[in-house]
Amino acid sequence: MTDLLVKHSFVELGARQRAKALLDAGTFRELIDPFQRVMSPWLSRQGVVPQADDGVVIAKGSIGAKPVVIAAIEGNFQGGSLGEVGGAKIAGALELAAEDNRNGIPTCAVLLLETGGVRLQEANLGLAAIADIHAAIVDLRQYQPVIGVVAGSVGCFGGMSIAAGLCSYLVVTREARLGLNGPQVIEQEAGLEEYDSRDRPFIWSLTGGEQRFNSGLADRYVADDVAQIQQTVSALLQQGVPAQPRSRRADFYLARLAELDATAQIEPGAVRALYQGERS
């Protein structure tokens, strides 16, 4: 009961509130804010009402006095999908952070990932923007940690799940889901027997935050609580760049996959055992 009074949900916050909640008090400063009206030129002609920030909030400030840029995706606008403008906002923010580092300013980055990936109404431009985001993460990650947070409730899919896989550290909650292909798309492409998109417990058991953490595909598993997420992100920033990001462990994962009996369909426990061994 006391828990309920003390805890503040992070998942229920919008993108702008999330960014504010993570930054040191009074340091939030938004770049290309909604009043600049940099919006998607493509949505209205397809019958979709655009949004003044294109569903992406870029904020500068500090966390634990370290300079940080946050890119927060608004999951409530078009499923957090990334088009030309929103994608360019994120890529540009990360590129400027890398430039800061080359000029002696140790800016790090936090990505709040609630996204279905490419915005299909802007298909090829969204795809190109996501490739730019990947490039910028790999560049910035040389200097400073890039921290991905998947809190829920949209989850992180498509090309942006690859971005999550490029992060120095990844933080997830129980509400989070992380996967390349959305459940509906797998069902469409591979059939109901392969993947039942309506079976929510099944989806979470394979791609939910707890499972991803327990299989070593995420670094921290946290409660849906503003203070806990803030402290976790702050601690990871203090930790600096990891010795070996997960996306550079090809030998480890190829060796593990070689041990797998791929003829049988897979269960969540088998993934944990394969990737974590006795630790799971």
Add this chain to the structure above:
Amino acid sequence: MRGLQWFNALSSNATPVEGLPGSLKVADGVLGEQAVRYIAVVPDPHNRFPRARTGEVGLLEGWGLAKAVDEAIVRGDKRPIIAIVDVPSQAYGRREEALGIHQALAAAADSYARARLAGHPVIALLVGKAMSGAFLAHGYQANRLIALRDPGVMVHAMGKASAARVTLRSVEELEALAASVPISADGL
């Protein structure tokens, strides 16, 4: 099979690189006077992962691409890396999601991006399909994208049937939109 044919044509005098998944074709050769590494993802009917047998980029392909590119970086000679791109899609399947295909594709994108940052010219030669996540992992991190002028060469974010389902429209509506909003169409 376009990818395989172009790989074979370009790498006829090249030395194959062993120790990689069967769905990857990798060879070191000489182009002009320049030592280069060619990399292609090709169909492998014996792939251990059934959803990745027709040229899709799956778990083994993502991690294997990372390994193939990293080996070229380690050599230190900054040789150009030529990604021959004919990838119909990423692999869609339960095994793939469960085992973290997103992480495998991240590894491939990571290696290509680091090769570029390390000074390797990275060139993607689009000879067939360059679809979505598969293209993000194999080709899109290049310095230069070269595409054949041919109707069989396509770049797209998602197949039409799936795109229709996700955006709650019909395939016919999507095709009509693509005619008026070219960025959502699937040609070049």
